Amino acid sequence: MPKHVTPQTKYCPRCHHLAEQRSTPGYCAAHHAEWQLHRRGAVTWARWALATRNVVLLDTETTGLDSQAEVLEIALLSTQGEVLFDSLVRPLGPIPVAATAVHQLDADAVAQAPSFRELHPRLVALLRKRFVVVYNAAFDRRILDQTCARYDMAALRPAAWHCAMLEYAKFSGVWNAAKQDYRWHKLQGGDHSALGDCRATLATLARMAEETG
8 A cells, every 4th residue: 555545545536536635525636626616606606695686585395396296385585584475376286195295285285275377477576587596496497387387377587597506516515426516415404395495595595605715
């Protein structure tokens, strides 16, 4: 065994060169420097999101994950913590038991809730010209598009969608070798309610924005 290698020696997960001791994710010098650049970008993004007046946080609970899934609950939260919208949604289709096991919403819970058709005009108005931040934006956007299509209604089109999950992945810097990208993380502090997950996303942004390193 070479003198500079010990059983505790760590190797960069991206290139398998010796890792720097100061690198928490265990990167070599070059990849540590690259991650620090990406991390600073994520911090800058979080600070922008918290400081920009027309940013809104969005989250949904759904009837599932597939191409037939619908919105079951939706919430909008300002970056100051003001609840802008929070409603259950009565879906057209059934709510699978597997979905209920996650968010505890079943047919009885949403029996008296408005339909998505009833909520759509208000959502359009609230999201107009907004920058929408979502933890896993691709998923929520797809489900919202599917739900709009199911009702033959126009898709919700804010000024832009931003994904807090992807930014947090860059902030954390853990490498996913299978995807050759930063690892996605579950939302910390979420409770599988739309409003609770909006608040957890806001807390995530605040943690990122406070970074001083």
